Amino acid sequence: MAEQSTVTFIITRQDSPESSPYQETFEIPYKKNMNVISGLMEIRRNPVNANGEETAPVQWDMNCLEEVCGACSMVINGTARQSCAALVDELEQPIRLEPMSTFPVIRDLFVDREQMFDALKQVKAWIPIDGTHDLGPGPRMPEKKRQWAYELSKCMTCGVCLEACPNVNDKSDFIGPAALSQARLFNAHPTGEMNKSERLEGLMEDGGISGCSNAQNCVQVCPKGIPLTTSIAAMNRATNIQSFKNFFGSDHAH
Amino acid sequence: MAEHREFFYRRLHSLLGVIPIGVFLIQHLVVNHFAVYGEESFNKAAGFMHDLPFRLALEIVIIFLPILFHAILGVYIVFVAKNNTRRYGYFRNWMFYLQRVTGIITFVFIAWHVWETRVQIGMGNAELDYSLMENILSNPVMFWFYIIGVISTTFHFANGLWSFMVSWGITQSPKSQKIATYATLVVFLAISYIGVRALIQFAYGV
Ligand code: SF4
Ligand code: FES
Numbered sequence: 001m002a003e004q005s006t007v008t009f010i011i012t013r014q015d016s017p018e019s020s021p022y023q024e025t026f027e028i029p030y031k032k033n034m035n036v037i038s039g040l041m042e043i044r045r046n047p048v049n050a051n052g053e054e055t056a057p058v059q060w061d062m063n064c065l066e067e068v069c070g071a072c073s074m075v076i077n078g079t080a081r082q083s084c085a086a087l088v089d090e091l092e093q094p095i096r097l098e099p100m101s102t103f104p105v106i107r108d109l110f111v112d113r114e115q116m117f118d119a120l121k122q123v124k125a126w127i128p129i130d131g132t133h134d135l136g137p138g139p140r141m142p143e144k145k146r147q148w149a150y151e152l153s154k155c156m157t158c159g160v161c162l163e164a165c166p167n168v169n170d171k172s173d174f175i176g177p178a179a180l181s182q183a184r185l186f187n188a189h190p191t192g193e194m195n196k197s198e199r200l201e202g203l204m205e206d207g208g209i210s211g212c213s214n215a216q217n218c219v220q221v222c223p224k225g226i227p228l229t230t231s232i233a234a235m236n237r238a239t240n241i242q243s244f245k246n247f248f249g250s251d252h253a254h
Numbered sequence: 255m256a257e258h259r260e261f262f263y264r265r266l267h268s269l270l271g272v273i274p275i276g277v278f279l280i281q282h283l284v285v286n287h288f289a290v291y292g293e294e295s296f297n298k299a300a301g302f303m304h305d306l307p308f309r310l311a312l313e314i315v316i317i318f319l320p321i322l323f324h325a326i327l328g329v330y331i332v333f334v335a336k337n338n339t340r341r342y343g344y345f346r347n348w349m350f351y352l353q354r355v356t357g358i359i360t361f362v363f364i365a366w367h368v369w370e371t372r373v374q375i376g377m378g379n380a381e382l383d384y385s386l387m388e389n390i391l392s393n394p395v396m397f398w399f400y401i402i403g404v405i406s407t408t409f410h411f412a413n414g415l416w417s418f419m420v421s422w423g424i425t426q427s428p429k430s431q432k433i434a435t436y437a438t439l440v441v442f443l444a445i446s447y448i449g450v451r452a453l454i455q456f457a458y459g460v
Contacts, residue, residue, distance in 0.1 A: 237423020
């Protein structure tokens, strides 16, 4: 691989949210240890395609460059993953880049993941701690549980699990696996637990947990190895119990 | 509950698939299996079911309405999925896909089967006995149609049972879900045998 002098990218591009996609090929000089993002940066530096024509630089999204923010997800050689963590040496050439198909394209490889943030709002994936006075420290979390919860907290809203899910698409309003698992994370927190039922209610709203039909692709593709299907089954149990409490009545419904 | 309509309908859909539809399916296949012990045995067993008190009410409440609900919502569920086994060829994704394929086949099969048997009997065009099924199944085309229909139904039930256990939060850990996969495979093989055995008996008398 080291003596190879150029790298070929075939990129699916789209000029605006409404326009139709097309492919453009780029050949750029090979550099040692380059990743897909450094390839894209090279194209941005010198936006000339393989036919020698000057073109608009390719747009993409990125932030952390170390696989923790999730912004740079795209479909690389058929697999949705983070472009900052995709090393060119480990990819088959030509390298095909496409935007994730589940999300609306803003431009080229840049997609709009807003639906994921709306989903987090639906399930109230945060812990309300603000009051009009000092509420004092919350209950402590056992260390073992903290370690367990840490795994769930690694989610970076990257969208790879939504891309893989057959039930997340424009025909369905299913919010996808990531937010379901986040509801579990915050319900497991000793302070977050105080608003447990509100998150469960969010999961029971339209597009919520009942949109899952257990294809279980999400757990296979999550780059952070989050046990999504265990989270979903756990939340299935919790929402069912909550719905029984709501219907039959319970002092522990809230 | 009104504000959680989708959640309620989906849970009801999952529940009805097992109780009462799944229970009825097993009972139905077991009663058919009496055919293997001879014409008389089958006629007696079928006659017993036929002469149950409040039969029409039982049929409507336990069989007809649940299946209708399960089928209608089921077709909608098939419609909102975008199957992607080509890109994501994992085992469970295939099961997800096959659940939808067998759901549609089962729907067509049951509609035809009910029309040909229960409706014809109700209209007085046929008698509920061994020879009714013998006549239908001695036609090889119908025999294979029934084989496919029965196996697709038993698959849909067994795999649905797996999904049911996840949707109701019974099997939560990956390990329990895996064991449930094997358990439902055994269920699939067992009830497929019972169903197919009776079909062979009706068609070929062996
Ligand atoms: S659960 Fe995994 S795949 Fe899904 S958004 Fe979070 S990090 Fe990405
Ligand atoms: S840029 Fe943050 S994950 Fe790639």
